[in-house]
């Protein structure tokens with residue numbers, strides 16, 4: 001039974017719709033709108049991105065992976081030491097500061113393992129996944145990388161940086177945390193509606209990297225927009241990717257480009273009866289990049305300012321991942 005569409009009467013937070021075809025045609029007006037979207041909320045829809053087929057193929061593969069028996073998936077679990085690729089089981093991250101367990105499974109496949117296939121750079125994957133690297137992961141990653149690099153180039157120019165300055169921090173051939181992720185949450189049937197709206201299945205967070213290229217079919221993603229106190233759903237629109245900024249780009253931009261808080265709760269109403277799949281490609285700076293602002297003025301007290309002197313992108317990612325793990329929860333206390 002296919003899931004019903006997102007209900008009309010559930011409030012949502014509107015996003016700019018950026019037309020990727022117009023960005024490719026170098027339309028100044030569209031680039032201005034991208035800048036507005038990136039600096040005001042840090043989330044936007046992207047239409048005409050041309051990755052539909054690659055996205056559909058990865059949704060199919062992701063479902064086949066998640067349907068494997070749990071013990072087969074657990075053999076590839078990411079562990080508590082900051083490994084960011086492989087399988088993350090439900091309950092292995094905490095969803096809030098009380099230590100509530102998350103309900104989300106991830107399949108995380110590294111850009112480096114895909115580009116160097118069949119030679120592992122970070123790790124190996126289950127046969128179902130390895131076998132799909134050439135036909136499914138590679139095309140999805142090539143498109144995602146290309147799109148995020150075009151968007152980064154626009155933001156680079158709007159920031160007034162030298163040509164290629166942001167690109168030089170995101171070199172595809174360098175070792176990095178760039179990753180394709182398939183995300184699954186189980187059906188939420190039988191729970192009361194009020195509880196569902198409050199309980200995060202994937203806890204509130206900002207993304208670590210620079211740009212995320214996200215694909216939603218069911219609702220569940222929510223943002224906490226600046227100046228509001230309520231979480232609001234982002235409505236999935238067929239054929240539209242959801243793009244968002246992460247902390248690294250916020251830092252590089254001296255706080256001008258916004259990395260906004262978001263989370264995943266149950267899909268609304270009847271959609272809650274269905275398992276939820278989403279997928280994302282995260283473009284992150286390569287591991288050796290030092291996290292610092294590239295623009296002279298950084299707002300005092302901004303996350304960009306706070307991050308100055310925090311080391312490299314690779315070190316920082318490992319620290320943040322360890323912090324999320326349930327197995328390290330006592331360390332936080």
Ligand SMILES: O=C(O)CCC(=O)C(=O)O
Nearest residue numbers: 183207216221262264278
């Ligand atoms: O599943 C989603 O819609 C969002 C996932 C997400 O925010 C993440 O994996 O960082």
Ligand SMILES: [Fe+2]
Nearest residue numbers: 205206207262
């Ligand atoms: Fe996220």
